[in-house]
Amino acid sequence: MDVSAQYDVIVVGGGPAGSTVSTLVRKRGHRVLQLEKETFPRYQIGESLLPATVHGIAHLLDVSDELKRASFTIKHGGTFKWGANPEPWTFDFAVSRRMPGATGYAYQVERMKFDKILLDNARKHGVEVREKSDVLDVLKAEGGRVRGVRYRDAEGREHEVSARFVVDASGNTGGLYKKSGSKREYSPFFRNLALFGYFNGGKRLPKPNSGNIFTCAFEHGWFWYIPLTPDLTSVGAVVNRDSASLVQGDPEKAMESFIAACPLIAEKLSEATRVTEGPYGELRVRKDWSYSNTKFWAPGMALIGDAACFVDPVFSSGVHLATYSGLLAARSLNSCLDGTVDETTAFEEFEARYRLEYSRFYEFLVGFYDMHHSEDSYFWQARKISNTADSDLESFVELIGGVSSDEFADAARARQRFSEASDEMAGMTHTAADDADGPHGAVPGKVVGRLMEQGAALQARALLGDEAGAERPVRRGGLAASTDGLGWVPHARS
Ligand SMILES: Cc1cc2nc3c(=O)[nH]c(=O)nc-3n(C[C@H](O)[C@H](O)[C@H](O)COP(=O)(O)OP(=O)(O)OC[C@H]3O[C@@H](n4cnc5c(N)ncnc54)[C@H](O)[C@@H]3O)c2cc1C
Numbered sequence: 001m002d003v004s005a006q007y008d009v010i011v012v013g014g015g016p017a018g019s020t021v022s023t024l025v026r027k028r029g030h031r032v033l034q035l036e037k038e039t040f041p042r043y044q045i046g047e048s049l050l051p052a053t054v055h056g057i058a059h060l061l062d063v064s065d066e067l068k069r070a071s072f073t074i075k076h077g078g079t080f081k082w083g084a085n086p087e088p089w090t091f092d093f094a095v096s097r098r099m100p101g102a103t104g105y106a107y108q109v110e111r112m113k114f115d116k117i118l119l120d121n122a123r124k125h126g127v128e129v130r131e132k133s134d135v136l137d138v139l140k141a142e143g144g145r146v147r148g149v150r151y152r153d154a155e156g157r158e159h160e161v162s163a164r165f166v167v168d169a170s171g172n173t174g175g176l177y178k179k180s181g182s183k184r185e186y187s188p189f190f191r192n193l194a195l196f197g198y199f200n201g202g203k204r205l206p207k208p209n210s211g212n213i214f215t216c217a218f219e220h221g222w223f224w225y226i227p228l229t230p231d232l233t234s235v236g237a238v239v240n241r242d243s244a245s246l247v248q249g250d251p252e253k254a255m256e257s258f259i260a261a262c263p264l265i266a267e268k269l270s271e272a273t274r275v276t277e278g279p280y281g282e283l284r285v286r287k288d289w290s291y292s293n294t295k296f297w298a299p300g301m302a303l304i305g306d307a308a309c310f311v312d313p314v315f316s317s318g319v320h321l322a323t324y325s326g327l328l329a330a331r332s333l334n335s336c337l338d339g340t341v342d343e344t345t346a347f348e349e350f351e352a353r354y355r356l357e358y359s360r361f362y363e364f365l366v367g368f369y370d371m372h373h374s375e376d377s378y379f380w381q382a383r384k385i386s387n388t389a390d391s392d393l394e395s396f397v398e399l400i401g402g403v404s405s406d407e408f409a410d411a412a413r414a415r416q417r418f419s420e421a422s423d424e425m426a427g428m429t430h431t432a433a434d435d436a437d438g439p440h441g442a443v444p445g446k447v448v449g450r451l452m453e454q455g456a457a458l459q460a461r462a463l464l465g466d467e468a469g470a471e472r473p474v475r476r477g478g479l480a481a482s483t484d485g486l487g488w489v490p491h492a493r494s
Pocket of ligand 1: 044136169
């Protein structure tokens with residue numbers, strides 16, 4: 001490691017992943033340079049957030065109040081027309097009675113505003129942020145260790161800067177990740193594409209679900225319908241690659257035909273007009289977005305957010321995975337820079353936790369899509385065989401979750417120790433699911449609750465700080481988060 005480097009950490013990218021890691025490393029007093037090729041605000045998709053980001057990460061970033069002031073739409077949960085149930089069903093993040101309103105919601109955000117808030121917040125914390133700075137290459141020392149980057153500034157001048165670590169948070173475009181020796185593996189399962197645009201005057205779901213994301217399956221795939229402001233709605237169709245020629249040939253016509261094929265979305269948009277000017281004026285297409293890299297780190301370099309992996313957006317997991325991986329990377333960087341944990345141990349912990357969270361979403365989504373396609377899908381069969389929803393869930397989670405029972409046991413114990421408040425947060429979606437109308441509502445709601453255990457623990461830590469106590473490792477022999485949540489500590493019993 002080059003201790004004479006100009007910076008401790010260079011972060012490539014000013015999205016949620018980059019701004020999370022840069023701020024949390026800076027909070028431990030390290031020298032951080034963050035390079036972003038665009039000038040903010042810039043457009044980005046990924047507008048429906050999860051509570052773990054809004055409460056857990058945002059709190060660690062000291063940005064919760066600013067997000068509140070931004071008046072983003074409050075999202076209490078999700079409303080789905082999905083699976084065999086002909087009626088839409090809803091799950092709520094639910095409100096804790098002990099901390100009313102504190103953690104039982106997320107936001108629907110205009111990413112131009114949200115990402116700028118996070119990037120400005122990084123600046124406020126002392127991160128040196130340079131926009132219009134396009135990173136062209138990752139530089140290596142003899143022996144292969146990453147030692148810095150080369151970038152081009154607004155005037156077209158090229159610079160080399162050195163650092164003890166480089167974090168690639170440059171999103172899903174570009175190939176900087178290859179410098180880590182990592183390969184990108186695309187999911188054979190989620191080979192869809194999305195066509196999306198914006199509408200003024202779209203109808204809202206009835207209260208209290210008016211801020212929810214509405215996800216509506218139809219014959220070609222599914223729609224998202226995200227209320228961004230009282231007037232503005234983000235609408236996207238995620239369709240099979242078979243529709244690629246239609247979408248790419250004439251996106252306007254394709255959008256019209258998809259809407260016409262989905263009566264619930266057509267009804268919501270019956271009095272709406274599509275935005276045709278400004279940053280929301282074009283119909284955009286994205287494809288092949290589900291992938292995972294073979295490695296998430298190499299000596300001197302870590303990959304986070306979409307630069308490392310991404311999975312189909314049906315459960316709005318992208319920004320959560322981006323900010324969560326930013327937190328995990330920050331813990332590893334801080335521990336290495338502070339000299340408390342060696343690089344291999346610290347980054348193996350980062351990668352193990354990141355992969356665990358990613359695989360939970362990935363595996364769950366595989367089951368979720370099966371439920372959509374066929375009543376006698378794997379998940380649905382499990383439900384028919386079992387007498388109680390809980391038993392169904394346990395078998396479903398074990399079979400498709402890819403999570404060992406040990407890890408669940410750990411998560412359960414961790415929840416207990418995170419005090420009663422934490423318990424309530426972890427159970428948020430469970431409570432809501434119990435209220436949901438019918439089996440289709442109850443089952444996914446509870447599974448989402450499982451998925452969000454890490455998020456709930458994160459929220460507890462953010463809200464309770466040191467009172468949350470030391471965390472247990474999530475795997476045998478692994479590290480635990482330090483009490484401030486910004487580093488790793490060896491676990492006494494591991
Ligand atoms: C169709 C679709 C729908 C989605 N819906 C949701 C949703 O509802 N909720 C959700 O949470 N997520 C959603 N996502 C995912 C979400 O968009 C991403 O997961 C998220 O934006 C990742 O954040 P990031 O910080 O990793 O990358 P980004 O947000 O892409 O930020 C990367 C930044 O790096 C900059 N950059 C790139 N290359 C360079 C370079 N060479 N030098 C300097 N800077 C560089 C870019 O300009 C950019 O600002 C969706 C994704 C898709 C495709």
